[in-house]
Amino acid sequence: MVKLGRFIFRQLVEYKSNTYTYILGCPATRQSVIIDPVVDTAERDARLLKELELDPIYGLNTHVHADHVTGTHALKQIFPHMKAVLSDKSGGKADKLVKDGEIIKFGEEELEIRSTPGHTNGCVTYVSHKHKMAFTGDALLVRGCGRTDFQQGNPRTLYKSVWKQIFSLPDDYDLFVGHNYVGVLQTSVAEEKALNPRLTKSEDEFAEIMNNLNLPNPKQMDVAVPANLEDGDPAFIKH
């Protein structure tokens, strides 16, 4: 029913927390992954996966989110063989804990795991070299980056992660981020290396900027973090 032969890629927006969810599918085998689903839009995502005749074998979280509850647990109720994936450095529960350098395979597609701590200890970036795409979560945002003032945030760690693991990718790789609040859906290595107002600074200046943001905590943080450490299991969602 849907096109075969072309890589299947969908970006989706969860409007309440402005979170981006991604579906990637292998056209030959229909095996697929979903990156950073949100519990509020899990049913929408499940419907789309079924409509596109995709079989989601992994639900990949880039990190333990503080601003929304992950949709991986909810999706596993619909796709019981789906495995929730999280970094081994996250301190959270998942069906598969991955580490830096590991490869996730789905059909004829694969994603390289790159550890990119600094926003949290367990942040990872998923890279598709074949399609020149990377999914950075909150490590790197469009002309910005994730905050470093809660969970296990550390600006110097984040600075090194971005330069070593993301900006070392070829300039023409497209970057797909965790959030954007002005409706810009993607960026690229070349753009951020040239235009990111924080990460083009020195490490010292970067740390100075990040340590003085004085942001309020995310509204959902006290609910989201404990729940996400348990893969979004509703038994751990405080109401």
Next chain:
Amino acid sequence: MVKLGRFIFRQLVEYKSNTYTYILGCPATRQSVIIDPVVDTAERDARLLKELELDPIYGLNTHVHADHVTGTHALKQIFPHMKAVLSDKSGGKADKLVKDGEIIKFGEEELEIRSTPGHTNGCVTYVSHKHKMAFTGDALLVRGCGRTDFQQGNPRTLYKSVWKQIFSLPDDYDLFVGHNYVGVLQTSVAEEKALNPRLTKSEDEFAEIMNNLNLPNPKQMDVAVPANLEDGDPAFIKH
């Protein structure tokens, strides 16, 4: 600075009216077009065009919008040689009025104009055959379509437009729409031909559905329509 050699394509979200704006650019010449910009996000779009070193030669409106004021007038203040484009059937003012079958060229790229009336008289769909993409505005939405109960709406006209001008494209063409309220950013000809709950019905059933939606008018309609008939000129925006 940004990647050359690959077609430049960006989808953007205007969160207030959930409108999608598109930037398409020719990598060889940097000539580009912007489809359905919104006045509220015109500065964001201008910044991105400059950052990507793109030269926007056309600002393309798919139709005279009722839910937001177009950004073409505002962008022309920043890019004075940009030409605002609208259908010759729209009744609106623009620098270039286009008709069915006409081709818009920017560098080594082109878009075919397909007249798709029914939501309004002046609705057009822009088609890139090279990249297998069509920009449908509000004629066809993801699993839906634009309403037909105001402006020059007519369900039977819309039904014929979609089947003749959009569903006649090859199945593997990606479709990029004017709005989506649940965060699904794109669809395809194959999907909508199989899954669109309205347009897979007969023309009679479709007309019946569309004539019984009983929707309230868009909040911004009385401001947006008169302004958009004048390309979004602020002199025509009622406050």
